[in-house]
Amino acid sequence: MADTSRRTLQLLSLFAARRRWSLGELAARLEVSDRTARRDVETLRRLGYPVTTVRGPAGGYELGAGHPLPPLLFDDEQALAVAVALQTASTSVLGLGDDAARAADTLKQVVPPALRSTMDTLRLTTLRNYWEFPGAPIAPSALRAVGSAVRHRHVLAFDALRADGTRPDPHDADFAPPRRLEPHHLVVWAGRWYLVGYDLADDTWRVHRVDRLHVHTPTATRFAPRAVPGGDVAQLVMTTHDRGDTVSTWECVGTARINLPAETVARWAPGGSVVEHLDTDHSRLTIGAWSWAGVAGILTTFDADLSELEPPELVAAGRRLVQRWGRVSDR
Template sequence: MARTSSRLLDLLSLLGARAIWPSHELAERLGTSTRTLRRDLDSLRDLGYPIRTVKGPSGGYALGAAGKLPPLLLDDDQAIAVAVALQTAPTSVSGIDEAVARALTSIKQIMPAHLRAEADAMHLTAIRNSWEFPAPPIAASTVRAVGYAIRLAHLLVFDYLAADGRRPQPGEPDFSPPLRVEPHHLVTWAGRWYLVAYHPATEDWAIYRLDRIHLHQPTGTPFQRRELPHRDLAGYVMTSYDRGDTPAQWQCLGSVVMALPAHVVARWAPGGSVVEHLSDTHSRVTLGAWSWAGIAGLLATFDAPITDVQPVELKDACRTLAQRYRAASR
């Protein structure tokens, strides 16, 4: 049974790789007889895959128009996973809503009927939660271009935008010439996209927010891949405070000095926070919420002393919460 299933997957993959396959070539590629080949083709038809028989001297077998993405032997759980994944695709990339809808439609078309029914049953609406700390959307073209450079190991050249989304001009404090880096990996975390890259000019690794990258033309210049800065790349990004983060757009925004190292605060601070290294034991964190009490509550989750609380509204909120907790503890 295992050999048969494996052979069916191989057969389905071959059918998708060429418009028409002569039967003897298919049998030869699969290492089986033409009789067994016919049985396998019938098995695929029974599963709902449109296998056509093409007549004539150059005839053979072809995968029908409704089966252009083989192999797609999905069980019920996998069909549901595909439908849910596409309908809840990250909203941090702009301009892909229509593409996601078309992809879901295309995949449904090549599913057997009973699996298509499973996918249709999973029609849902995704609603953003206020605690998701939304980030500025990224153009799909930027994601493609950076991913392409990573795959081909080509140097990237880009301007790094200021925290407010502007391109700094010469003479401004945050102006820098275009960066030329070796892109190695993309990481998504807390609704944000990060590029892990090596900067030859500084001979060091750096993390860049993808929504702050303004790409120049592709260089086509190859580079030699390097060993990544950490085996746990996700942990490396999460504990790096200098990763280009910018404050989320909240109606309330405050900052404190916290008696914790920056890498600890960076790991546990909510998305949309900015962490600044002050010393081995202290850091400044800037974060927002829909209320000053919300910021005070988030700060309490770190269970660490705080000083230099700014602005005065946040100080008042901390005082109010302290009074409430003191009363509750009696």
Template sequence: MQKTSVRLLSLLSLLQARRDWPGALLAERLDVSPRTVRRDVDRLRELGYPVVATKGPDGGYRLDAGTELPPLLFDDEQAVALAVALQTATTTGVGIEEAAARALITVRQVMPARLRRRIDTLRVTAVERPATRPEPQADSSVLVALGAAVHAREVLRFDYAPAPPPGPADDDRAEPLPRRVQPHHLVTWGGRWYLVAWDLDREDWRIFRADRITPRIPTGPRFTPRELPGGEVAAFVTGRFRGSDGPGDWPCRGEVIIDLPAGTVSRHAHDAVVEELGPDRCRVVIGSWSWPALAATIGRFDADIEVVGPAGLKEAFAHLAHRFAHAAAGAPIAP
């Protein structure tokens, strides 16, 4: 028979693996009597694990949620996954960097040596884009409130702070505006958190920055979810950030021929379609949120370009050429 400490860990592992366990099956798996299982369950309860007895013909046990977080038991892959997730927590935009670092130290201390070696050799460096001002972070309590409203399908009321003006901060910023929405999805994009919701006052879909939201309590009545345009939240959010009204493609898409190898262009063209025309020549179909932005994106390849179309892209190249020539001449900007 296993020692009591080893048996308790085995019992805890089984209880975490599935929701309900018949008592007789637990006794069989642990190779002990049902009476021993009952004693071991009582020991787990004394250690803080909320094990509840289930009624029924067979009777059984379930590891339930409690008021405090007891010690947890992870298998090897779960422990490594948790360590990696904690290392990358600085990119979440929730302000949990210090807590994540402390949690990683705690997890690492109780890992066996073979797992510590695995995570110590897997060091993840989160590189964030530089910013002219500190990036605002969403409060974790706000994210929890938003997630709860999404899950409960309850109308959400909140104050929404306007975007800060460019330049130094001042005290003349506009007051937050009250909003009423039907929350549908909580998403992350580029290190920030957003709420996708149906705005009841504007009768349209909106995407709100979570760091600008101050929820109001209580929430409103339950609602029947609407159909998200396109039916897929990732495509919808991508489309909105690209400047379209739905989950469609970029609002501006053009075709050019660039005097560069296809392999060179494709490494930096993201979602563009690149077709090889020769050793040092390729056809590129690429999109952006405006024609000038598209022309500037193509111009960064620093090679000769032939515009196939459409006319809007050709006009954007001419417009940027005039603007760049003006800048190169050092001419002052007209008031």
């Protein structure tokens, strides 16, 4: 009986996430036979939930409209996912720490004790240091404005900010009039938020760092959707080299081609570095450090073949490190 009740709650959770499921999908999610899944659906019907049978090749079961689902119905895995998401939200969006904590407390008040215990299982300490935080968090207002424009397909007007977050004045040499962009996708990659859109001034696809945008009042001017070049948004972000990333100010800045995919390098590259996608197995990393030996040492941590190192000072530092390690005694 306990297993049946547990599966009934899990069924409700599945229908809360998606209204229509095939019998095979339900059986697989519940880890039971098709026959048992049918009986569980019948149990929901006896409880008053309007689950209808959908005929045909794409058929299955569908929860009808007009019957509210129990609020905040989570299974253990969903509760753990919410706990992790809330605890890591403040690492990419500025000022969400207190709000995320309050949201977690609110959820704990309305979920059953067992799920409350699950949410308390994982307590994260989020480190925001040079090695583990590749991008600065963005303002919630900017995220809401850009996200709303993407969802409603409204043309976005914005000013480009400098790398330090300041906005050029009209008398500054780098001042430019507001840009108008069709915002198509909001992408998170390597800890940074990017806006992918079609620039109306030069009829070109652009990738912008969201934290480098000063968004103007929404235009409410609608646009028709376009297909991104190549049909792959992630590929477009990774292969666009002028997406707004800049290397942090260091005494020494070097670059190298690494025999690793960009997504792997971006995952572990220090903050303030720039990762460029070259092909499926190679990328280019531009990083800075207080010395050329420091740059060479960071490149070595990826434990992959390197080529096309620049500038010559970096190559010389690498050779010195090889000689130094060659003199290391077995003692």
